[in-house]
Amino acid sequence: MKALLTLSVAALFALSFNAHAQSVWDPDPPHTKVEKPLKISVNRSAQCGCCKKWIAHMEKHNFEIDDHVTNEMAQVKKQLGLPMQLASCHTAVIDGYVIEGHVPAQDIERLVREKPDNIAGLAVPGMPMGTPGMESHPGVKMGRKDNFDVVAYDKDGNVSIYHSYKDY
Numbered sequence: 001m002k003a004l005l006t007l008s009v010a011a012l013f014a015l016s017f018n019a020h021a022q023s024v025w026d027p028d029p030p031h032t033k034v035e036k037p038l039k040i041s042v043n044r045s046a047q048c049g050c051c052k053k054w055i056a057h058m059e060k061h062n063f064e065i066d067d068h069v070t071n072e073m074a075q076v077k078k079q080l081g082l083p084m085q086l087a088s089c090h091t092a093v094i095d096g097y098v099i100e101g102h103v104p105a106q107d108i109e110r111l112v113r114e115k116p117d118n119i120a121g122l123a124v125p126g127m128p129m130g131t132p133g134m135e136s137h138p139g140v141k142m143g144r145k146d147n148f149d150v151v152a153y154d155k156d157g158n159v160s161i162y163h164s165y166k167d168y
Contacts, residue, residue, distance in 0.1 A: 024145075024168060025104060025132045026060045037064040038112060040099070043076045044069060044090040051090040054102055054133030061105035083157040086123035097121050102131035107150045107163050119152045122162055130168070 040058065044051035046069045055065050070076060077084070077091050080098045088101025095112050098121030111122055127134055130145030145168060152162040 024130070024135075025057055035062075037062050038094060038109075039064045039066065040092050040094040040108070041066040041068065042090055042092040043073065045071065045073055048089050050102070050127065050133040052133075053135070054090060057132040058105055058108075061109070063105065063108075081120065081155065082123070083153055083159070086125045086151065086153060086159070088124060088127055099123075101125065102127065102133050103150050104132050104163075104165075111162075116152075118154055119162075120155045121153055123151050123153065124148055125151070131165075 040063050042051070042055060042058075042065055044055075044067070055067065059065060073089075073091065077087060077100075080091060080093065082091065082098055082100055086100055090101065092099040094108060095115070097111055097119065099108055100121060100123035102124045103122050107122060111119065124131055128146040128148040129135075131148055136143075147164075147166045149161050149165070150163040151159050153159045
């Protein structure tokens with residue numbers, strides 16, 4: 001009986017944690033979800049677990065992933081013209097736009113919908129905690145959410161804020 005009670009409490013904790021962990025970026029059902037799948041090509045290192053979590057986030061928003069695992073991420077970023085000060089872990093391409101790092105699906109959906117000709121790509125530089133795919137990691141306080149900006153950049157490397165996330 002004690003083992004069953006312990007198991008039940010553990011199961012409830014896991015369920016409540018999973019529901020909480022998904023509530024910010026991936027509510028069920030999502031606030032926004034593209035009607036037909038958008039194809040996005042993702043380049044990532046095999047060792048990076050947060051990249052897999054970001055891919056799962058994108059799939060929940062109806063993105064179709066073409067997953068490329070490579071040990072040459074610096075070369076991929078250079079070939080795509082990514083300003084190195086905007087670098088993160090994974091680099092994706094959708095409809096000719098470069099997507100760098102943990103950009104939320106809703107911002108990519110907006111970019112593809114609006115199709116601005118003055119933007120080469122979007123980026124979340126670094127790896128801020130709380131962004132899609134970075135919700136929790138060993139050694140980090142549970143539920144920590146850093147404020148962060150999704151930035152847009154043009155072909156000349158000029159950067160502007162596309163969307164700010166504060167107290168999300």
